[in-house]
Amino acid sequence: MAKMCCAKARIWIGEATDIWAMNWIPRDGLMRPMSRLQGNNMRMVSDLIDNTTGCWDMQRLKQSFLPMDWEAIASIPLSTRRQVDFWAWHYEKTGVFTVRSAYRMLVSNREKRTDWIEHNPSRSDCSAERKEWTDIWQVQVPFKVRQFLWRLARQSIPTGDVRHQ
16 A cells, blocks of 8 residues: 555554554654654554454553654544555545645645744644634625635735735
8 A cells, every 4th residue: 555645544453554654643744653662563553452342452552652652543543343444534534635625734734834934933722723714714795805805814915025025
């Protein structure tokens, strides 16, 4: 199975998902474990699942991964049905790729990169920023006014200083 940058595996039984080579942890950024702790020779995600309970083996997770990794892994819901793992688009709840979600991902990555380069402080509450954009698009005005508001908020109106940049 080819590696995909923004796709992640939906874990059902874990037998088709390589712990170290595939994107399978649901988070932004690196979707694989950050590092391997010494003595960890597990290869497939199925090695992390307790076969008797069908739940994550928490002891094995804590022994094998850094806290930020095992916490993210433990938050992945497992299915009670025996199904093969499959690829899903990380940026959409349904797992199905949409141009809208790809656009949002690209804009978000660009903003994070720009903020990092310019040493701008980042927001701690991303949901508040999403709500602001949603509010702009739900204003009951003609579409061209909403689009103008969006461009104004994004600083993308071709004014002299924007054109200069």
